[in-house]
Amino acid sequence: MAKVLVVTSGKGGVGKTTSTAALGAALAQMGEKVVVVDFDVGLRNLDLVLGAERRVVFDFINVVQGIANLSQALIRDKRLENLWLLPASQTRDKDALTDEGVGKIIAELRTKFDWIICDSPAGIERGAMLAMRFADEAVVVTNPEVSSVRDSDRIIGMLDSRTVKAEQGEQVQKHLLITRYDTGRAARGEMLSIGDVTDILATPMLGIIPESQDVLRASNVGMPVTLNDATSAPARAYTDAARRLMGATIPVLVPAARKGLMNRLLGRRAA
Amino acid sequence: MGAVVRPKPKSIRLRGRSYVAFVFFPVVPIIDWLDEIDVTLNQSPGFFAGKPMVLDLSAVDLSQNAIGQLVASLEQRGLRILGIEGVGAERLSANLPPLLTGGRNAVVSNSEPKKPPPKKAASLLIDTQVRSGQSVVFPEGDITIVGSVSSGAEIVAGGSIHVYGTLRGRAMAGINGNLTARIYCQKVEAELLAIDGYYRTAEQIDATSYAGPIQVWLQGEVVEISPLS
Ligand SMILES: Nc1ncnc2c1ncn2[C@@H]1O[C@H](COP(=O)(O)OP(=O)(O)OP(=O)(O)O)[C@@H](O)[C@H]1O
Numbered sequence: 001m002a003k004v005l006v007v008t009s010g011k012g013g014v015g016k017t018t019s020t021a022a023l024g025a026a027l028a029q030m031g032e033k034v035v036v037v038d039f040d041v042g043l044r045n046l047d048l049v050l051g052a053e054r055r056v057v058f059d060f061i062n063v064v065q066g067i068a069n070l071s072q073a074l075i076r077d078k079r080l081e082n083l084w085l086l087p088a089s090q091t092r093d094k095d096a097l098t099d100e101g102v103g104k105i106i107a108e109l110r111t112k113f114d115w116i117i118c119d120s121p122a123g124i125e126r127g128a129m130l131a132m133r134f135a136d137e138a139v140v141v142t143n144p145e146v147s148s149v150r151d152s153d154r155i156i157g158m159l160d161s162r163t164v165k166a167e168q169g170e171q172v173q174k175h176l177l178i179t180r181y182d183t184g185r186a187a188r189g190e191m192l193s194i195g196d197v198t199d200i201l202a203t204p205m206l207g208i209i210p211e212s213q214d215v216l217r218a219s220n221v222g223m224p225v226t227l228n229d230a231t232s233a234p235a236r237a238y239t240d241a242a243r244r245l246m247g248a249t250i251p252v253l254v255p256a257a258r259k260g261l262m263n264r265l266l267g268r269r270a271a
Numbered sequence: 272m273g274a275v276v277r278p279k280p281k282s283i284r285l286r287g288r289s290y291v292a293f294v295f296f297p298v299v300p301i302i303d304w305l306d307e308i309d310v311t312l313n314q315s316p317g318f319f320a321g322k323p324m325v326l327d328l329s330a331v332d333l334s335q336n337a338i339g340q341l342v343a344s345l346e347q348r349g350l351r352i353l354g355i356e357g358v359g360a361e362r363l364s365a366n367l368p369p370l371l372t373g374g375r376n377a378v379v380s381n382s383e384p385k386k387p388p389p390k391k392a393a394s395l396l397i398d399t400q401v402r403s404g405q406s407v408v409f410p411e412g413d414i415t416i417v418g419s420v421s422s423g424a425e426i427v428a429g430g431s432i433h434v435y436g437t438l439r440g441r442a443m444a445g446i447n448g449n450l451t452a453r454i455y456c457q458k459v460e461a462e463l464l465a466i467d468g469y470y471r472t473a474e475q476i477d478a479t480s481y482a483g484p485i486q487v488w489l490q491g492e493v494v495e496i497s498p499l500s
């Protein structure tokens with residue numbers, strides 16, 4: 001049975017698009033047929049993270065408007081044959097996306113894919129509501145800081161009330177993904193602890209992704225981080241998260257500070 | 272010069288009250304939507320009469336000008352809009368109804384009331400965490416929450432409030448003049464605690480001194496907090 005998964009957060013810039021691409025690629029590598037759908041109309045960048053920006057001809061809105069059909073708009077990833085992208089429009093015509101139009105496309109995607117992963121825009125306005133509207137499951141992306149946690153809390157409330165599932169008296173299954181977890185700042189007490197975050201959000205944990213240069217390096221070359229360097233710390237964390245989405249029980253480990261040269265230097269300077 | 276004796280300033284009391292309002296949810300094309308309203312009004316002219324009405328614009332993208340025209344069209348039909356929802360504050364000019372947030376859905380029956388409503392239970396049970404931006408309002412009696420109340424969430428009860436979790440948001444008990452209402456929680460990190468309009472804000476609640484369950488009650492005009500153990 002196909003699953004519609006929304007990647008959402010409330011707050012902007014916390015790592016939704018990065019996580020959509022990384023989880024999508026990881027699931028595709030595990031043999032699942034995956035489409036990632038960009039809901040960030042006017043600010044599309046999922047195509048950039050996937051290195052497909054020059055291949056976008058038709059987009060989501062074109063399909064809703066009936067200008068193109070779905071198969072014309074879907075872009076197949078060059079490296080992973082199981083991974084597809086439905087790009088967002090670069091134009092600012094947000095109103096073109098209607099509840100019914102999106103619902104129809106999602107229903108069609110359900111017949112073709114195992115996973116439909118919706119990359120939500122930031123905020124709690126219409127675009128974010130549309131991205132979550134038809135979800136079966138949700139990945140709530142949170143950075144360990146107060147404003148991000150509060151926004152995630154609001155988004156969880158909306159997942160519980162504004163989705164089709166919620167309106168039918170069912171529940172969207174929610175997963176908490178903590179991203180940009182900086183071990184150094186955590187050690188210095190500059191971020192909320194993982195315990196604080198899970199305490200406030202009371203949502204099962206999907207994974208903790210460390211803050212890492214590997215993420216930037218990967219997006220600069222148009223690769224999901226799980227593909228670019230599968231052994232890097234964020235790639236391994238995302239791959240484990242994807243396995244948990246598939247139902248595997250893997251304990252979530254809090255990333256520990258590396259006792260590298262930099263750390264020792266910084267430690268000495270701080271002393 | 273003699274000392275000036277000033278009367279002690281009376282503390283301000285806040286009162287919360289909630290109403291059920293009809294929410295209009297316009298969709299494009301607006302013209303067709305207004306036609307539907309007309310059909311309803313023709314069939315039962317008294318349908319909306321005397322009821323507060325809110326306009327939810329989240330499904331449409333209207334300019335400030337268009338919003339003004341829509342409100343005016345509704346007023347021409349005798350429909351007074353009390354507030355507007357689902358639109359950025361910058362789209363509302365000063366002469367339009369105010370922006371509302373945090374509405375909850377209620378079931379409103381389409382038929383005119385026939386018999387007196389059955390007596391409601393005087394307690395409301397919420398089985399989940401109350402999230403930031405949500406509010407639970409129950410003027411008829413007690414509210415029990417099995418879960419935490421997030422920062423940015425709000426609980427408003429005519430009676431007492433029981434939270435089986437951490438209270439991080441705002442709790443207002445006894446809003447209809449019930450001086451004996453209390454607030455109970457497993458852990459307090461609240462933004463506001465109020466009983467019958469007398470309140471304490473976060474700055475006046477030393478959360479660090481209460482590790483475990485507490486209760487809040489009214490002693491004269493002072494909101495008291497004490498550990499429950
Ligand atoms: N684990 C990480 N380590 C370091 N940088 C990261 C990490 N995750 C994301 N970033 C960087 O943070 C920035 C924002 O990430 P991303 O675009 O994925 O966020 P978003 O939530 O989709 O943002 P928006 O709300 O604007 O859509 C990007 O520059 C990305 O490379």
Ligand SMILES: [Mg+2]
Pocket residue numbers: 016017018040045119120121
């Ligand atoms: Mg994004």
